[in-house]
Amino acid sequence: MTSPSSKLNEKISRLSEEIITEKELEGRLKSGQKLRIKYGVDVTSPFLHLGHAVNLWLMRAFQEEGHKIVFLVGDFTTRIGDPTGRNEKRPKISEADIKRGAKEFIKQVSRILLTDKKVFEIRKNSEWYSKMKTEKLLELMSLVTNAQLIKRDMFQKRIKEGKDIFENELIYPILQGYDSIMLESDLTVIGSDQLFNEMMGRDLQQKFGQSPQVIITTKITPGIRGGEKQSKSLGNYIGLLDSAREKFGKIMSIPDDLIIQYFEVYSDTALVRIREIERGLQGKKINPKDAKMELAEAVVLKYHSADESKDAKNFFVETFQKKNLPQDATTVIVKKGEMIKDVLARSGLVSSKSEASRLIKAGAVEIDGAIVKDIGAKFERGGIMRAGKKRFVKIKIV
Amino acid sequence: MTSPSSKLNEKISRLSEEIITEKELEGRLKSGQKLRIKYGVDVTSPFLHLGHAVNLWLMRAFQEEGHKIVFLVGDFTTRIGDPTGRNEKRPKISEADIKRGAKEFIKQVSRILLTDKKVFEIRKNSEWYSKMKTEKLLELMSLVTNAQLIKRDMFQKRIKEGKDIFENELIYPILQGYDSIMLESDLTVIGSDQLFNEMMGRDLQQKFGQSPQVIITTKITPGIRGGEKQSKSLGNYIGLLDSAREKFGKIMSIPDDLIIQYFEVYSDTALVRIREIERGLQGKKINPKDAKMELAEAVVLKYHSADESKDAKNFFVETFQKKNLPQDATTVIVKKGEMIKDVLARSGLVSSKSEASRLIKAGAVEIDGAIVKDIGAKFERGGIMRAGKKRFVKIKIV
Structure with a gap:
């Protein structure tokens, strides 16, 4: 019997928004069982920003206790496309594109995740779907009602907007859910936009006699201009592959009211120190610019060497703060x-x-x-x- | 270039309710092309009554002009079950049951249809569905929206009643529609309850570059007590396998106001004679009992020998009319x-x-x-x- 370290516990509490269910997670961690953590990705846009990194750091904390990430390339499902956030049918994607995307994706996540085989396994859902017969898919479909699927918020939105929902899109959550069965997933760490699909996983796992996976949704912070969360199309992100200088500069540009939130989610700065900064800002005893500088250093150091981080800070100070401009x-x-x-x-x-x-x-x-x-x-x-x-x-x- | 005989034309006009489209049917018949007529059946309840026989007689008339019935045993789809008229998921059916059902079904339809290979072909939809991969089914599903499927009246009814629609049931029309593509169906003769599914066939055929099948829905008459159409569960039917005496007796029991309708749909009595009887009944110059006697004889003769028909009539007269009772x-x-x-x-x-x-x-x-x-x-x-x-x-x- 081992218990999760206080380090893992702190990560969970700092980074997670909702745990379904907390009791199940506790039970599994206490059992000493090494968990299989499903990390399913659509590899068509292999572009990760710090928003995605939140999930990755939390998974990394699990890896450090010996739990295993099962990195699932949704190569089959990608070709259908989860309609998440899109209002149109997505174009079909070639296998070559998927291969390229998967490679690039793994390159990026390996900046955070351990890729040692003991704690990192790569799978593709074409393993089961390319062989699956129509009869089996119909059997899965017989476990789910139309009402269950259609209540997904993005579908409701489309209906309200008078936009089409094609049948292959509608059943996407069934496929994503079945992935959890095939992977024998114990846990998955996701953004809340994937909650519906992963709940379907819990439902199907139980129907197939498996214990349902625990779901952790992570905290979502506003992008670097405040407001909406980071996204490539809005250009309000800090990219995982941004240079140290870019990361530094972008953090320096965030609105002051995001400082504490960013500290909590994106840095490893101790909570006591964060509370100190919070009080300092409230009491106007700490200048927001100084707080941001500390934040930027803390965040950049998570991704870059001490030298690079120092250079990034110097560059910022020289160029912008000292008004060389x-x-x-x-x-x-x-x-x-x-x-x-x-x-x-x-x-x-x-x-x-x-x-x-x-x-x-x-x-x-x-x-x-x-x-x-x-x-x-x-x-x-x-x-x-x-x-x-x-x-x-x-x-x-x- | 051959034109349909006046006999076929009369059958079409006496037995059909709606033709989609009349112009397409005319064109195909005039072209001299031998049509492939899809006759898809769920063989789980191999029980046919005169209501079903309407479709069969119309198809028979096409056969007599050299057109071919493609008798499709829905062995694969039967295992899912078209939710038609049912409010619950149907139990799974064994392959042995389907085989037995198909055999019995063919036995019954062969009382009306010609089973010469030139004009009768037997197919099963497991031919394509048992081999079909998940990817192909998803491709079919990508051609149809949820809104299209859910508007089917029986689904709307279920929704109003708060009853479940399982996803495999919802996409049944897609499967039935795809059957039309695989059979290269030119025409199908159906009850109006199958109209939605066969319209899906037209839609999918066009998406696959085929000319859409013509759909003929046939007339529906009330059962032998009036009111609802014939059905096994209501016990208001004349079974194809009923004895001559049973058929005779049941026809004698119908309400008077059904006489003319039954003549038109269930007998081969000439239209001029039917109009004569109609006028006779209106003018009280023909006794309804006599009209029914003529109807009963005409109908029974379609299914039984002259001797059997005569016996049936005598039996009725002896037992009931002469009040041996x-x-x-x-x-x-x-x-x-x-x-x-x-x-x-x-x-x-x-x-x-x-x-x-x-x-x-x-x-x-x-x-x-x-x-x-x-x-x-x-x-x-x-x-x-x-x-x-x-x-x-x-x-x-x-």
């Missing part, structure tokens, strides 16, 4: 999606588009401290654009 | 479902239950001229019950 830096109005090289040229920072391309290739163009690598790169968000050593403009996106 | 025949009140042998005993027709069983075994018990064959038989409807030669009671069902 000329007072008269022009503000350039840019349409979202406009090519960076075009803006370089028309803002006068460089003399021509070919000069712009040359500078980008030389790694001499940065936005908020992040080097622009692709000469075809487009603007997704505003910031400070630097070309060469001393030429700056402020970019405002409209 | 004693004037003081007791009326016995019987609960629907009560055992016939119990009623024989308690009505005093026989001295004991064992006497009742003996008489039934000897074929000496009749209800409305139909011999009771099963000693476990139960009452489904009222009539005249005879035991031995001269003992009668009137049975009234409550």
